[in-house]
Amino acid sequence: MRTVASIALDATCYGMTLFMISVGLSVMMGLMRIVNLAHGAFAMIGGYIASYASVSLGLNYAIAIPLAALCTILVALPLEVVLYRRLYANSDALTQLLLTIGITFLIIGVANYVFGPTLKKIPLPASLSGPFDIGFRMLPTHRIFVLACGCATALALWLLLERTEFGIRVRAAVDNAGMAEALGIRTSRIYLATFCIAVGLAAFGGVVGAELLPIEPYYALRYMVIFLVVVSAGGAGSIAGAFLASMLLGLADTTGKYLMPEFGEFFFYSAVILIVAIFPNGLLGREH
Amino acid sequence: MATRAGPSGIASGLLSPELLGFLVVWALGTVGYVLFPDDLAFLTRIVSIAFLVLSLDLVTGYCGVATLGHAALFGIAAYAAGNAARAGWADPLVLLAIGALVGAVSGLATGALIARFRGLPQLVLTIAVGQLVAALCNKLGWLTGGSDGLSDYTVGPLFGRIAFDMYGRVAFLMSVAILAVVFALLLRIVRSPFGLLTRAIKDDTVKARMIGASIYPRLVAMYGLSGAVAGIGGALGAITAGVVGLDGVSFERSASALVMLVLGGAGNLWGALAGTLVFHVFEHLVSTANPFHWMSLVGAMLILVVVFAPRGLSFGAIVLWSKLRARSP
Numbered sequence: 001m002r003t004v005a006s007i008a009l010d011a012t013c014y015g016m017t018l019f020m021i022s023v024g025l026s027v028m029m030g031l032m033r034i035v036n037l038a039h040g041a042f043a044m045i046g047g048y049i050a051s052y053a054s055v056s057l058g059l060n061y062a063i064a065i066p067l068a069a070l071c072t073i074l075v076a077l078p079l080e081v082v083l084y085r086r087l088y089a090n091s092d093a094l095t096q097l098l099l100t101i102g103i104t105f106l107i108i109g110v111a112n113y114v115f116g117p118t119l120k121k122i123p124l125p126a127s128l129s130g131p132f133d134i135g136f137r138m139l140p141t142h143r144i145f146v147l148a149c150g151c152a153t154a155l156a157l158w159l160l161l162e163r164t165e166f167g168i169r170v171r172a173a174v175d176n177a178g179m180a181e182a183l184g185i186r187t188s189r190i191y192l193a194t195f196c197i198a199v200g201l202a203a204f205g206g207v208v209g210a211e212l213l214p215i216e217p218y219y220a221l222r223y224m225v226i227f228l229v230v231v232s233a234g235g236a237g238s239i240a241g242a243f244l245a246s247m248l249l250g251l252a253d254t255t256g257k258y259l260m261p262e263f264g265e266f267f268f269y270s271a272v273i274l275i276v277a278i279f280p281n282g283l284l285g286r287e288h
Numbered sequence: 289m290a291t292r293a294g295p296s297g298i299a300s301g302l303l304s305p306e307l308l309g310f311l312v313v314w315a316l317g318t319v320g321y322v323l324f325p326d327d328l329a330f331l332t333r334i335v336s337i338a339f340l341v342l343s344l345d346l347v348t349g350y351c352g353v354a355t356l357g358h359a360a361l362f363g364i365a366a367y368a369a370g371n372a373a374r375a376g377w378a379d380p381l382v383l384l385a386i387g388a389l390v391g392a393v394s395g396l397a398t399g400a401l402i403a404r405f406r407g408l409p410q411l412v413l414t415i416a417v418g419q420l421v422a423a424l425c426n427k428l429g430w431l432t433g434g435s436d437g438l439s440d441y442t443v444g445p446l447f448g449r450i451a452f453d454m455y456g457r458v459a460f461l462m463s464v465a466i467l468a469v470v471f472a473l474l475l476r477i478v479r480s481p482f483g484l485l486t487r488a489i490k491d492d493t494v495k496a497r498m499i500g501a502s503i504y505p506r507l508v509a510m511y512g513l514s515g516a517v518a519g520i521g522g523a524l525g526a527i528t529a530g531v532v533g534l535d536g537v538s539f540e541r542s543a544s545a546l547v548m549l550v551l552g553g554a555g556n557l558w559g560a561l562a563g564t565l566v567f568h569v570f571e572h573l574v575s576t577a578n579p580f581h582w583m584s585l586v587g588a589m590l591i592l593v594v595v596f597a598p599r600g601l602s603f604g605a606i607v608l609w610s611k612l613r614a615r616s617p
Contacts, residue, residue: 035408083591093354093411095594098550101543102590109584117580217580225356225415225539232412266423272416277401280409 005137007258013143015250016150017212020205022227022234023157023242024198030237031174031194032088037100039202040223041107046072046203047215048111051120061125065207072203073196079103080195088191104220112217120215122207142211149208153201157239160197170194174237202227233275235285244283245275305479309557310472316565317464321457328456330572332528335463338564339521340541341548342474342557346514348546349555350478351507352490353402354411356542357418358518360398363425363537365391365519369526370438371431378444384466384523391519392512399511403504406493415539422537437533438526452528459528470520474557477513486510487555547586551593553600562602 025039050068053059059067083103087096124142132141161167172180173187181187206215213223234245249271256267275283303311320331340362347353368390369383377383398417402410425432432438445451452458477483488496489503497503526532535541544567552563570589575582597604 029408035411083595086595093407094348094550094554095598097354097356097411098547098590099594101547102587102594104587105583106587106591109580109582109587112580113584221540224543225419229412229415232408236408263427264423265419266427269416269420269423273401273413273420276405276409276412276416280405 003258007255009139009143010258011251011254012247013146014212014254015247016146017205017209018226018230018250019243019246020150020153020209021202022205022230022246023153023239024201024205025227026231026234026236026238026242027157027161027170028194028198029231031170032084032191033236034084034087035093035096035100035228036084037097037224037228038103038107038220039198039227041104041220042072042076042199042202043206043213043223043227044215044219045075045107045111046206047122047210047219048115048120049203050207050210051122051215052115054122061123061128064122065204068207069200069203073200076199077196080192084195085188085191101224104224108218108220117217119217120210122210122215124211146208146212149204153204154239154243157201161239166190166193229269229272231282233272233279233282235279235282237286238282238284241282241284248275248283306472306475309475310468313464313468313471313561317461317468321460321464325455328460329529330568332456332460332463333525334564334568335460335467336521336525336528337545337548337568338467338561339470339524340518340545341552341560341564342471343514343516343518343521344545344549345554345557345560346474346478346510346517347399348549349553349560350483350486350490351510353414353507353511355402355414355418356411356539356546357398357414357416357421358514358545359537359539359541360418360421361391361394361515361518362522362525362541363532363534364394364421364522365515366522366526366532366536367425367432367438368519369523370441370532373441373443373526374438378442380443380446380462380527383443383527384520387519387521387523387526388516389519391522392516395515395518396508396512399508399515403507403511418537418539418542422534422539425534425537432532432534435534437531439531441530443527443530456528463524463528466520466524470517471557471561474517478557482506482509490555547590551589551601553602553604556600556602559600559602563600566601 021039021043025036028034028036046068049071050064053064053067054061083099087099128142128145130141131138132144134144161170169180169185169190172183172185173190177187206213213219216222230245230249231242233249234241234243249268252271253265253268256263256265260267279285317335321328324331340358343361344355344358347355347358365387369387372383372386377386402413402417405413426434433440443452446458446462450458478487485496485501486506488499489501489506493503522536525536548563548567549560550563551567552561553559567586570585571582574585593601593604
């Protein structure tokens, strides 16, 4: 019983972390139709900056998180203008793969040259590091914080896309970019804004989830495909799909690693093959 | 057709492309053998990886299947050859045949799944299959040696009489000979009706279907061929290195093979060869200084190639060459 409870908690936390990082990618892939393998690299930049801010500059965790997200967006912005933009009209998957692999390698090389190739710790404040009493048992406070952040991300993104003027424009561009443009929606601005949101969410998720996916020199390479896989299993462009896929794959991975750790990622990828073979457009995705 | 250009186009009329391919591989091998007698183990490794990149070119360059899990075929064949040697089959040529066979079967099996899809689901399936194989190879320690690798096997002499020497001369020459033969064969196959049809499928699947081509069987067949080529490379690695490790099935191996292919030029067997060579020479020079400089350099190189020479370095060089020739009287 105790094992089941801790598997459930860890799986949910892991799933939430996957969700926070990959939901931005999902929105981006739904809108711009781009296979972006550099998404994990943006999460890594966020982690590096948060670590630098809190360890070297001594800033508060609550300041380090938004600072990391903001700085990551600033770093990524030129990449959008110079490189990503030329991919939006290009449907060749190979080109997209190679450009984004190239960006990932470049980010890994530069980040580790600037900040040094070591494991980056992001120290938690005292209020998040202790246990938390939920009545019938104690839970690590940080896990609860991760869950809360995940729910807040999902809610905020849903409100943004479903309840604002901006969201209407985004959905119009997703449905038919040419028609949206003809109606006076500046799709290139929508794309830029979406890119920034995706990158910011990646950095945010990278920092908050650093306890589960530790920030290390090859972070971007190690988790390169995992976010892409989650998005594809959930269905590009679908927030609910990304959430469902994150939770399912988080459960498959955590259960497998608890019960049969020597199998590694076997269960995770078995679940991926099963999901993608049955739902080629993802669990909740639409056909393009 | 642009992709038909290349060294084969320049020298056409004098030699058949197959013979030219055979001779160029031998010439390159001889140059390497004479100039770098102390680095033959490294050169042999390059030859083994060249098989993987050629094999990747068959599915990615000629069929348009973007895959990030191709090392699985290479690695499975390497483990098969290692285990066959452990079971007592010491003849290197037999081990190569086993590698090719196992690679072909694995290629057919994974191709049967992967060729059913297009686009993003296809890419994700190749990743998942590759990672699944890597996880299994790590788990099945009795078969693969786990993270220690498989090394408790010995390979007998070539043709039963030429023993492998400690300088790796026999291993290198054998590898080059096999590469030359396989390369010439592949040059022939991609010019055959079968090869041309796969290229038509890549360029426009709908049109290919309208002229009566059955798409799926062709793609699976090409995956099988590709698996055989990757399998020869894997078995060659197992024979010449004397150890089979998990790096052979890793995601990094798949990704770097794709990088090599695109640096050289996908859809062109010469490009695959050139990309492998350029990548390894640069890696050898730069990563000894600092592995992160190497990553930055590869990243920058990839970005530049995608932006300025989207069809690869070899094609870019040919365009540049023909422009220069057109300018001079």
